[in-house]
Amino acid sequence: MTEQRAAETFDERYAMRWVAPAAPVDGVVDDEMNGIVDAMNLGFHVSRQTPESVAFTVSNWAASDLELLCVYRRHPQPDSMDAAAPIGTFGALPKRLSWGDGSDIDTFAVIGVTVRATERRRGVLRAMMTNALHRAAENGYALASLTASEGTIYRRFGFGPALRERSVTVTRDRALPLLVETSGEVVVVEPSSLADGVGRAVFDRFHARTLGSMVRNLSTWPEVFGLRGDDGKPDAGLRAAVHRPRADAEPDGYVTYRFVDTDDHGSRIKVEDLVYADEQAYLALWDFLLSIDLVTAVRYPFARIPDPITHVLTDNRAFDIDHEEDHVWLRVLDAASVLSSRPYAADGTVVLDVADALGFATGVFELTVQGGRGTVSRLGRSDGERMPAALSLDVATLGSVLLGAVDAAELHDVGLITGPRADAELLSAMLRPARTPHGITYF
Ligand SMILES: CC(C)(COP(=O)(O)OP(=O)(O)OC[C@H]1O[C@@H](n2cnc3c(N)ncnc32)[C@H](O)[C@@H]1OP(=O)(O)O)[C@@H](O)C(=O)NCCC(=O)NCCS
Structure with missing residues (x-):
């Protein structure tokens, strides 16, 4: 096996090519795109998608200027998945990163990196990454970005972890009242009402003032507004509230959340999306979340580090850190x-x-x-x-401090x-x- 590997060069074994996603025609996705979606789902341990769901994915790719770099076996076993799908996938799309002063910079955002388990450690990732970074530089990108499923893969390619994230839990019974008066008004709304431009307008304000914020994938919005759950149907468990600074003003913050019943910790609220144009909206939405009865705690998986909510809880020990890890990785090209x-x-x-x-x-x-x-x-x-x-x-360290x-x-x-x-x-x-x-x- 080892001798066979050594004898066969990368180019003898594989063909690598860029593919621009073809938008579905009458809801029908071509075979090549079906194979790519299948390969990514296998790589990320995600269930097979319905044809409707594949069409949704591919439409969003096409509308986002996503490009795919795919690696195929030149001589696949006819009965294998390799005959219909790439053994390596790598997606890239333009994604703006905010500098927090209203300006931002375009990044070459890497997504969907998978290599079939049978083809691991043959240099497929290295070949895709090297090819893609050269393409990014040739196309004028000064920066590449990604979020990683494992923390050990990307530093060797010059990516440094620039932003971390925390999952936190705030226990309700010791949290309120907040030490400061919140202002404005929070009201419960249907999550779908956010899809009518309101939610994205709040996000745009968040993005403009928040260093490190990145614009979202098109497919994210229907999910955060409850229009599409994992099964492609409306997300019946999702709830939402908005904050307005005055009764006659547009919302300047929103939260979507769901009730979660856990055996070990009692019932909780889990925050799915919390977007705020300023700290007043942020605190008022937390005040609302901590006021919801019949739950013991609120879990927020995407907290800032440090999170200002700790300063205003009656008992700052109501705030527990459950987990912390890397979030956005940056790779300087220019x-x-x-x-x-x-x-x-x-x-x-x-x-x-x-x-x-x-x-x-x-x-x-x-x-x-x-x-x-x-x-x-x-x-x-x-x-x-x-x-x-x-x-x-090192360039990865430059990415980290950026x-x-x-x-x-x-x-x-x-x-x-x-x-x-x-x-x-x-x-x-x-x-x-x-x-x-x-x-x-x-x-
Ligand atoms: C991670 C993955 C893409 C690696 O692909 P691969 O083709 O086996 O990687 P390569 O053979 O090109 O190896 C490139 C380098 O990365 C290293 N590497 C590869 N996978 C690694 C891992 N999981 N952890 C640490 N190092 C890894 C290799 O040792 C090699 O190092 P070197 O060049 O310094 O010798 C593949 O294992 C995979 O598909 N995993 C599941 C999906 C996933 O985690 N994707 C990342 C999404 S962000």
């Missing part, structure tokens, strides 16, 4: 372009000596910030020479950034976000 696109919190000059095993972002960059805007010049360096007074870091949610001075202390500590402190001050970054988009 360091000068990314660094000059974001706003900064402090003025000064730092020199960054960036190492990138794939070559895209390798170089020495002088970042000068004046009045909150950065300009970047690339410094020359002869081979092997280290720049004096520069901060040296949002300011991961502190550059801390990464200096643990050795991921080297050079003068004062420069790492300055970089940290420059990158410090105006308010806590928060990602509530999954892709």
Whole structure:
């Protein structure tokens, strides 16, 4: 088996090609798209979809400018799935990342990465990722992004975890009253009423002010508004409420949630989506959630770190962290372009000596910030020479500190950034976000 593997080259065994999803015709999806959806569902342990559901998926892909990189066996066993479906899938679509000051940057967002279990560790992922990152760079993307199903795969390709997320539970009996008066009014609505532009308008306001927010996939909206559950039918268990700052104003926050009966912890409310244009809306919606009777606790899987709700609970110990992990990973492709696109919190000059095993972002960059805007010049360096007074870091570490949610001075202390500590402190001050970054988009 091992000898056979060694003898067969990648190109002898596989054919790799980009595919633009063809929109379904009269609800019918072509064989190629059916095979790709099947392969992704197998890879992610998701049940087979109905033809209607496959058409929904593929329509959204086509409408989102998603492109698919697929790897096929050249000589599949005729009775195998490999004959009808790719053994490797890789999707990419444009997705904007917010800098939190109303500006944002387009990212090459990676989704749907799977490799058939029978073809693992033959370099399929590496071939797809390398090909795709070159395509992204050629198409002018300065940044790539993803959310990972495992934490150990993507660093080797230059992605760094830039934003983390927490699942938290707030126990009701000790939480209220909040230490501050909430303002405005919360009312219960049908979730489907949010689909009429209201929900997306609130999200747009959230996105504009929240560093790290990413626009959502088209397919996300029908799910969060309860129009489509996992089975493609309306989600009968989903509930919703909106917050208005005044009775005659448009909603500036909404929450969708469901009742969950668990054996071990009693009945709970689980928050599905909580979107807020400001902290007043956020606190008022929490106040509402914690006021719902016949449940012991509210579970919120996508909390900010840190979450300001802890400051205003009667008993701050009502707030428990259940789990924390990486959320958004960023991969810098063009360091000068990314660094000059974001706003900064402090003025000064730092020199960054960036190492990138794939070559895209390798170089020495002088970042000068004046009045909150950065300009970047690339410094020359002869081979092997280290720049004096520069901060040296890997491209994945650059991706990690980019949002300011991961502190550059801390990464200096643990050795991921080297050079003068004062420069790492300055970089940290420059990158410090105006308010806590928060990602509530999954892709
Ligand atoms: C993760 C997955 C895509 C890897 O595919 P693959 O074709 O076997 O990977 P490759 O052979 O190209 O290996 C590339 C590198 O990643 C490493 N790697 C691959 N899978 C890994 C994993 N699960 N954990 C840690 N490292 C992994 C390999 O060791 C190799 O390292 P190297 O190049 O430094 O030697 C595949 O196992 C898979 O489909 N998993 C299930 C779905 C999934 O988790 N997708 C990720 C969604 S975000």
